[in-house]
Amino acid sequence: MSTFVVVGGDAAGMSAASKAKRDDPDLDVVVFEKGEWVSYGACGLPYYIKGEIQTLEELVSVTPEQFREKRDIDLRTGHEVVDIDPDDRVVTARSDDGELRQSYDHLLIATGAKAIVPPIDGADIEGVYTLGSMTDGKELRDFVARSREESPLEQPDSGPACHFLESCEGAVGVVGGGYIGIEMAEALAANDFEVHLFQRGSQVLKTFSGATSERVAEHLREQDVALYLDSEVEAFDGTDSIEAVRTADERVEVEMALLGTGVRPRTELAEDAGIKLGPTGAIATDEYRETNRADVYAAGDCAEAEHVVTGEPAYVPLALTANRHGRAVGQTVAGTPAMGGGVAGTAAVKAFEIEAARTGLIDHEIARNAVNPQMDDAPHPPERIERALEEAGFRIDPMEPVENQIDDALDALRPVIPIRFDEVVIAAQIPADYAGSAQAQIRQFGDLEREEWQPDGSWVGVLRFPAGLQNDFYDLVNELTSGEAETRMIKDEDDIETR
Numbered sequence: 259m260s261t262f263v264v265v266g267g268d269a270a271g272m273s274a275a276s277k278a279k280r281d282d283p284d285l286d287v288v289v290f291e292k293g294e295w296v297s298y299g300a301c302g303l304p305y306y307i308k309g310e311i312q313t314l315e316e317l318v319s320v321t322p323e324q325f326r327e328k329r330d331i332d333l334r335t336g337h338e339v340v341d342i343d344p345d346d347r348v349v350t351a352r353s354d355d356g357e358l359r360q361s362y363d364h365l366l367i368a369t370g371a372k373a374i375v376p377p378i379d380g381a382d383i384e385g386v387y388t389l390g391s392m393t394d395g396k397e398l399r400d401f402v403a404r405s406r407e408e409s410p411l412e413q414p415d416s417g418p419a420c421h422f423l424e425s426c427e428g429a430v431g432v433v434g435g436g437y438i439g440i441e442m443a444e445a446l447a448a449n450d451f452e453v454h455l456f457q458r459g460s461q462v463l464k465t466f467s468g469a470t471s472e473r474v475a476e477h478l479r480e481q482d483v484a485l486y487l488d489s490e491v492e493a494f495d496g497t498d499s500i501e502a503v504r505t506a507d508e509r510v511e512v513e514m515a516l517l518g519t520g521v522r523p524r525t526e527l528a529e530d531a532g533i534k535l536g537p538t539g540a541i542a543t544d545e546y547r548e549t550n551r552a553d554v555y556a557a558g559d560c561a562e563a564e565h566v567v568t569g570e571p572a573y574v575p576l577a578l579t580a581n582r583h584g585r586a587v588g589q590t591v592a593g594t595p596a597m598g599g600g601v602a603g604t605a606a607v608k609a610f611e612i613e614a615a616r617t618g619l620i621d622h623e624i625a626r627n628a629v630n631p632q633m634d635d636a637p638h639p640p641e642r643i644e645r646a647l648e649e650a651g652f653r654i655d656p657m658e659p660v661e662n663q664i665d666d667a668l669d670a671l672r673p674v675i676p677i678r679f680d681e682v683v684i685a686a687q688i689p690a691d692y693a694g695s696a697q698a699q700i701r702q703f704g705d706l707e708r709e710e711w712q713p714d715g716s717w718v719g720v721l722r723f724p725a726g727l728q729n730d731f732y733d734l735v736n737e738l739t740s741g742e743a744e745t746r747m748i749k750d751e752d753d754i755e756t757r
């Protein structure tokens with residue numbers, strides 16, 4: 259029997275493990291996760307801290323017991339992989355019970371990313387937080403409760419933290435105006451904190467276009483966030499715990515500070531094993547997410563991927579890519595090679611009452627690429643399509659007019675590359691047991707046309723997305739609901755004019 263070992267038990271790791279086991283039930287699938295949580299939606303953490311989500315458990319899509327009992331995956335939580343030996347095909351994992359060695363035929367590194375703590379004086383004093391893990395989320399939610407002189411929130415039936423707040427007394431500092439900083443500004447403001455947001459450069463959401471960032475900045479001010487642009491934080495003052503945030507021009511007294519200063523791929527394990535990093539500093543892979551070592555794959559926030567516009571390696575650490583690439587690796591390992599597609603730089607963020615989104619290249623990225631001499635070497639779209647056709651096993655018949663072959667070529671390409679041929683519309687009904695945790699991820703899959711909560715607690719959503727992705731959609735829905743959701747195709751490709 260062949261063994262597939264996965265390091266890291268969240269989006270990329272558990273998607274790969276589930277897909278591999280589903281496609282090849284005879285495969286031995288072993289997952290090592292150093293923490294206690296698996297398959298959690300870190301994206302929901304700001305809303306847990308805000309008080310909209312009541313328990314950390316609501317962020318979990320599939321529990322460790324369900325993975326073990328229903329999916330027959332050998333999931334070992336509390337096991338940190340400390341060494342990979344690609345020559346002997348063995349990993350070493352450490353737990354409270356000591357060290358164990360596990361051999362593999364295929365290995366996936368899905369170790370994710372960690373929050374960056376910049377070298378700011380006082381960054382290690384009490385009251386300075388990061389938000390990268392479930393534990394961080396719990397600490398921040400406890401801070402919210404504690405700072406209002408309440409004991410930590412009782413779970414699961416306590417109300418939103420803001421329910422028991424009467425006055426706005428505390429000031430807090432948020433360092434960094436990226437999506438985590440902005441979502442946390444909203445979460446803290448909703449809990450009646452006076453929020454001071456410090457941004458080093460001249461725009462918040464610096465990976466978004468200038469116009470979008472300006473609109474978001476304006477809205478933050480409308481929501482009474484004190485916004486300091488071009489303000490690099492130089493120090494956190496305080497002896498036992500934080501007392502103030504200091505920049506060159508300001509000293510703002512605060513009772514806590516959150517560092518939302520970006521993430522860095524967790525690559526140490528891979529580097530020690532001689533696995534190559536790419537130009538972005540994340541693990542380099544080919545289109546199948548395979549690294550420079552045979553049968554060793556990397557997916558999710560620890561890896562880079564090719565940008566679909568520039569063809570260059572890009573680092574876009576977001577959940578949908580982690581799920582998609584994880585699933586592709588699972589499928590490949592189970593015997594049907596799948597590429598999973600590149601990244602298009604798509605991201606969306608909610609800032610109080612408005613939502614902002616981006617995709618493709620935005621102004622300063624276009625400018626950067628325009629002067630990047632490497633662009634000339636980027637694979638041209640026709641070459642990429644040719645490669646994909648080859649991948650799909652489709653040969654153009656030189657004796658046959660091309661127009662007669664287009665439909666067959668498109669059919670062959672559909673499963674191989676997520677090209678937007680046309681669109682499908684699918685309704686999904688998520689049973690009450692899963693609705694709380696699953697709908698957030700499902701609604702991100704495409705354009706949400708309609709949604710409705712049913713009296714029985716289930717959620718119905720109607721989504722529109724590019725045709726060719728429906729299998730990925732079904733996989734995601736099945737995975738998040740242990741196969742208990744219902745889906746219905748409302749419009750398929752044949753009903754819709756080609757775009």
Ligand SMILES: Cc1cc2nc3c(=O)[nH]c(=O)nc-3n(C[C@H](O)[C@H](O)[C@H](O)COP(=O)(O)OP(=O)(O)OC[C@H]3O[C@@H](n4cnc5c(N)ncnc54)[C@H](O)[C@@H]3O)c2cc1C
Nearest residue numbers: 266268269270292300301338339369370558559576577580
């Ligand atoms: C606060 C917050 C909000 C976010 N919001 C969004 C959002 O709105 N939209 C979006 O798309 N994305 C969002 N993200 C990003 C999203 O959560 C990640 O892209 C996604 O979780 C990446 O999945 P992953 O499996 O690659 O890595 P991770 O989720 O980081 O999981 C990696 C796992 O590997 C484990 N691990 C690491 N090293 C080892 C080891 N040596 N041995 C064993 N286990 C190990 C870790 O404990 C961890 O559980 C957010 C992230 C955060 C923190």
